[in-house]
Amino acid sequence: MKLGIIGLPNSGKTTLFNALTGQGIETTAYPEPLSSEAHVGMVFIPDERVDRLSGIYQPKKTTHADVMCADITGFARGISAEKGKSALAALVWDADAVIHVVRAFADDSVMHPGGALDPAGDVAALELELVFNDLELTETRLERIENSMKKGVGRELELEKAVLEKCRAQLEEEKPLRNLGLSEEERAAIGSLQFLSVKPELVVVNVGEDELDSDETRATVAAIEEFYQGKDALVFALSAKIEMELAGLEPEEAALFLEDLGIAEPARNRVLGAAYELLGLISFLTVGEDEVRAWSIRRGTPAVKAAGKVHSDIERGFIRAETVAYEDFIAAGSMAAARDAGKVRLEGKDYTVADGDIINFRFNI
Ligand SMILES: Nc1nc2c(ncn2[C@@H]2O[C@H](COP(=O)(O)OP(=O)(O)O)[C@@H](O)[C@H]2O)c(=O)[nH]1
Ligand SMILES: [Mg+2]
Numbered sequence: 001m002k003l004g005i006i007g008l009p010n011s012g013k014t015t016l017f018n019a020l021t022g023q024g025i026e027t028t029a030y031p032e033p034l035s036s037e038a039h040v041g042m043v044f045i046p047d048e049r050v051d052r053l054s055g056i057y058q059p060k061k062t063t064h065a066d067v068m069c070a071d072i073t074g075f076a077r078g079i080s081a082e083k084g085k086s087a088l089a090a091l092v093w094d095a096d097a098v099i100h101v102v103r104a105f106a107d108d109s110v111m112h113p114g115g116a117l118d119p120a121g122d123v124a125a126l127e128l129e130l131v132f133n134d135l136e137l138t139e140t141r142l143e144r145i146e147n148s149m150k151k152g153v154g155r156e157l158e159l160e161k162a163v164l165e166k167c168r169a170q171l172e173e174e175k176p177l178r179n180l181g182l183s184e185e186e187r188a189a190i191g192s193l194q195f196l197s198v199k200p201e202l203v204v205v206n207v208g209e210d211e212l213d214s215d216e217t218r219a220t221v222a223a224i225e226e227f228y229q230g231k232d233a234l235v236f237a238l239s240a241k242i243e244m245e246l247a248g249l250e251p252e253e254a255a256l257f258l259e260d261l262g263i264a265e266p267a268r269n270r271v272l273g274a275a276y277e278l279l280g281l282i283s284f285l286t287v288g289e290d291e292v293r294a295w296s297i298r299r300g301t302p303a304v305k306a307a308g309k310v311h312s313d314i315e316r317g318f319i320r321a322e323t324v325a326y327e328d329f330i331a332a333g334s335m336a337a338a339r340d341a342g343k344v345r346l347e348g349k350d351y352t353v354a355d356g357d358i359i360n361f362r363f364n365i
Contacts, residue, residue: 001279001296002068003043004095006075008122009113011103012206012240014039017071019243019268025071027244029110038091039071045276046269047283047294049326049356054292056334065283065294067276070095076113077125080132088133089194097200097278099271100126104220105208105239119205120223127176127227130197135171137193138164160189171197178232200232200278202271209239212263234274238267282355285326286310287335297353304349307361317365321347326356 005013014027021041044064054062072091080088092098103112104119114122145161148154163186170180176197182190187198203224211217217237225235246254246266258265276296283294284306295309303323308315324335324344332338353359 001281002070002095003097003099003275003279004038004092005069005071005099005101006092006126007101008103008126009076010110011101011122012105013073013101014071015240015244016099016101016204016206017041017069019240019247020069020272022247024248038073041069042066043069043272045272045283045294045296049283049285050292050294052330053285053287053326053358057287057289057292059287059289059292061291061293063291063293065276065281065296067279067281067296069099075126075129077129080129080136088129089137089196092196092199093194095199097202097275099202099204099275101204101206101240102224104205104211104217104237105241107208119220120227123203123224123227127197128174131171131174131176134177134195134197135168137195138168138171141193142168159185163189167195176228179229181231198232201228201234202275202278203228203233203235204240204271205235205237206240207237209242209261212237212239212261232278234278236267236271236274238271243268282353284353284355284357284359286360287358299355301353302349303347303351303353303359303361306353306359307363310361313365314361314363317363318349319362319364321351321353322360322362323347323351323353324358325354326358329358 005017007013010029014025017023017039018025020043023039023041025039044066047064050062050064074091100123102119102123104117106117142161142164145154145157148157163182166180167177167190170177177195178198178200205217205221205224207217221235221237228235242261243266246257247268249257280299281296282299283296286293286295295306297306297309303321304315304318307318307321322344324338328343329335329338332341332343338344
C-alpha cells in the first residue's frame with residue numbers, strides 16, 4: 001500500500017513528507033526541478049491500542065502498522081500538455097491513494113507558482129491535469145474497443161465500453177472520475193487502466209500557523225469540499241511547517257509547543273488515520289511478551305489471509321484464529337479474564353477480520 005503526496009510546487013509537499021515520515025529532506029523556497037525521483041519513506045500509523053497493549057504486555061518490541069509514502073515531485077500547471085500523459089502517469093501510477101497538498105499559507109519569501117494565493121483554484125488546476133491524463137487514456141481505449149467491435153470481436157468489452165463512455169462524459173466536463181461514485185463492478189471493468197483522477201484523495205490545506213482556526217480557513221476548506229463532493233475525498237487544514245517541527249521534538253517539548261499553539265494534538269495523527277481509511281485498511285493486533293504489533297490488512301480480509309500477513313507457514317497450517325475484540329479485552333482486563341467472560345472466540349478460515357481484533361493464530365505445519 002502506498003500513499004503518494006502530490007501538489008503544485010511550493011505547496012509544502014516535502015515539508016509534510018518530513019512531518020509524516022520523520023525524515024529531514026531539504027525543503028526549498030523555489031520550485032524543485034522536474035524529476036521523476038520521488039522521496040520514499042515509511043509512515044507509522046499512530047494507534048493508541050498498540051501503545052496501551054504494549055503498556056500491559058511490556059513486550060521486547062512494539063511495532064505499529066506502517067504504509068509507504070512517496071513525496072512526488074514534478075507536478076505543475078500544464079504538465080499533462082507539456083510532458084504528456086505517460087510522464088504524469090509515471091509519477092503517480094503506483095500510489096493507492098493520494099495526499100494532495102494545497103498552498104494556503106501566505107509567505108512572500110516562498111515563491112508562488114501561480115503568482116498569488118488561490119487554494120481552491122490550485123486544487124481545480126491540479127485536478128484538471130489528472131482529468132486531461134484520464135481523458136486521453138479513455139479516448140485511446142475507447143477507440144481500440146470500437147475498432148475491435150467493428151471487426152466483430154470483443155463483445156465481452158461491452159461493460160468496459162459503457163463505463164468508459166460514462167467516464168468520458170464526466171471528464172469532458174472537467175470533473176475527476178472519483179466524483180462519479182462508480183460501483184465496484186464498474187471499477188473492476190476499467191481496472192486495467194491507470195486512471196489518476198479516480199484515486200482516493202486526502203486534501204491537505206496547508207495554512208499559516210496563525211490561520212489554523214480562522215474563518216478564512218473554514219471558508220477555504222468548505223470551498224474545496226464542495227469541489228470534491230465527499231466522494232473518496234477528505235479535506236483537512238493544517239500547517240505542514242508546524243507538523244514538521246513537531247515531528248522533530250521530544251514528546252515533552254512537543255506537548256509544550258502544542259500548548260503554546262492551542263492545539264490538542266498533532267494533525268499528523270488525524271491525517272494518517274484518515275489516509276489509512278481511504279486506503280481501505282484496518283489493523284488487527286497480535287500480543288505477547290516478545291512483541292505487540294499492529295498488522296494492516298484490507299477491510300474484508302478473511303482470517304486465513306490475515307494469518308499469511310504474519311507468516312506464510314501460519315496461513316498454510318491454519319487451524320483457528322483465537323480472537324478477542326480489543327474493547328472486550330480492555331473491559332475484561334486480561335486475556336484470562338476475557339476468556340472467562342466468554343469473549344475469546346475460535347474463528348475459522350473464512351472469518352472476516354475486524355479492525356482491532358486481537359488474534360492468536362493456531363496452526364500446525
Ligand atoms: N510559512 C510557511 N511556510 C511553509 C509551510 N509549509 C511549507 N513552507 C515553506 O514553503 C517552501 C516550500 O516547501 P516544500 O515542502 O519544499 O514544498 P514542495 O515544493 O511542495 O515540496 C519551503 O521554504 C517551506 O519551508 C507552512 O505551513 N508555512
Ligand atoms: Mg518538494
